[in-house]
Amino acid sequence: MAMMLPLLKRSLYLTSPLSITPKNATFILRLSSSASATQNPSPKSNIMADYLIKSFGFPPQKAATASNYIAHSASTENADSVRNFLERHGFTESQIHAIVSWDARILVANVDETLRPNYKALRDIGYFSDAELNRLLTYHPRIFTHPRAIPRLNFWKEFLMNDKKKLLTAFVRNPGLICQDIDSGITPKISLLKDYGLSQNDIAILLLRGPGVFRRSVTSMEALLNMIAKELQLADKSWKFARCLIALSSIGTDNFQVKKELFMSFGWTERDFLDALRRDPLMVRFSEENIRGKVEFLVGKGGCENSYIVSHPSILGFSLEKRLMPRCHVMNILKSSNLVGRVGNLYNVICLTEKKFLDKVIFPNMARLPELHDTYIAACASQIPL
Structure with a gap:
């Protein structure tokens, strides 16, 4: 899947007009049976593991892990039906492989009671062409079975000012976005970001460039915003503030402390670290090995002083x-x-x-x-x- 995603991303250039209506906006969610994982796969799960290996080229270990979630399936008949359904609706082999790699549980979904009516409901809103819809579902197969998919797509469509390309990018880069409740999960986060001076356009950029921001809880997000405002002394409404939020959301609070200690181990003071971070927040996104190798080289054979790197932290990129x-x-x-x-x-x-x-x-x-x-x-x- 990792090899095909860049190819799919280049194809997300969409131009058709935007219009979502409430018609058929209710999803049906019925799986043929429980898809909960089992710690010790039964002999039946070996059937599905073999199927994943032979039909989709899964490595044995990955197939064994994925089959835990579909262990209750006694045969591959339903999986074949799912695959045939996807093929008949224009999904390519690479797209089908990507969907199954993302979540093998789709192979035990009931075609007649779940996939077909849900696909029709998405098609009937008149927002996506079949090709566009297939691209969206390839990246975000949970939309196939989520009962609140259409209302949530509608919300983000309006938030992103009817920009279909941005909408698709948002769901590609935020795989769990469809699962977040708007009222209890998303709206409080948007309100909090606005309280810190970020505009709707700024928040849209965060959604597209910093998916880690919206994966955080409201409490965690507030703590991070407070740290950026107070400890880094970055003014609200500044682009540096937004960049810092993107960078720090991707690494987590604990990892942030680890990175600070790493830079201080090179002889930097805490002020040096914070000064450099204000200049380029993305410097903390690299691995410890990556950062250490670059700093040690620059200070050694590169002939740089620590103060030079503090003044030019983008060099670490x-x-x-x-x-x-x-x-x-x-x-x-x-x-x-x-x-x-x-x-x-x-x-x-x-x-x-x-x-x-x-x-x-x-x-x-x-x-x-x-x-x-x-x-x-x-x-x-x-x-x-x-």
């Missing part, structure tokens, strides 16, 4: 092997040849696109250093020690 190491190597060569003054400071050099780096740094210095380009290419390919 670049690849160590493909950007930082090769370009620092070139900068060290230029420095040893007294040519570094002609190309600017390290951060500006790191930020250059590949073409601009070649045009502004490599090619102008090849008269003095004929092998500079070959050396850089070898460094990018990790063919020389850096």
Whole structure:
């Protein structure tokens, strides 16, 4: 599924007009029987595990785990019916594989009592074309069986100002969104965000770029908002405030403390950490290994002071092997040849696109250093020690 998602995402470019009506807005939810997982699969579950392996190419371990949720199925007859239903309604093989990979329980859903009427209800609202609807259900198969799917789609459609592309993106990036109750789950969160000065457009951006925000409880969200406002001293209504909310929502409070301790282990003060975080909140989203490798390289062979990284934390967003190491190597060569003054400071050099780096740094210095380009290419390919 992970390999196919980028291909599907590129296809979410939609243009048809928007109009959802209440007609057929009630979903039917009946599964053929309980789909609860069992800790010790019965022999019947082996039938479904084999089916997942043979029909969908599941690895044995994944098939065994998924079959726990459909262990009560005594045969593959219903699963075949589900697959045939999806094929008849235009789902591609890759889409069907993605749906089953996301939630194998769809294979035990009753076609006549659940899938067919629910699919028809979604189609009858006149909002999505069949192709668009299939893309949405591929990313978010829970919509197939959720009894409140249409009212919740209607809510988000209106919130996102009838922008269908944004609506689909929101559900692609927030897999649990359809399961959150509007009155008790979503509305209090939106009200809280507005209390901190975020506009409806800001909140829409959070939904599209920071799905972790809406996965939080209201209490957790309020604590995070309060920390950003007080500890980081970021003004409400600022884009930095929203970016910080996106970044910190993705890592959690405990992990935030771990990241702070990590940066302080490099000799940073708490103020250094908070200053850097205000400049680029996304710096905490990387793994501990990733951050440690970059900081240690920059302070070591990169010749940077900690204060330089604090002032330019966005430098940590670049690849160590493909950007930082090769370009620092070139900068060290230029420095040893007294040519570094002609190309600017390290951060500006790191930020250059590949073409601009070649045009502004490599090619102008090849008269003095004929092998500079070959050396850089070898460094990018990790063919020389850096």
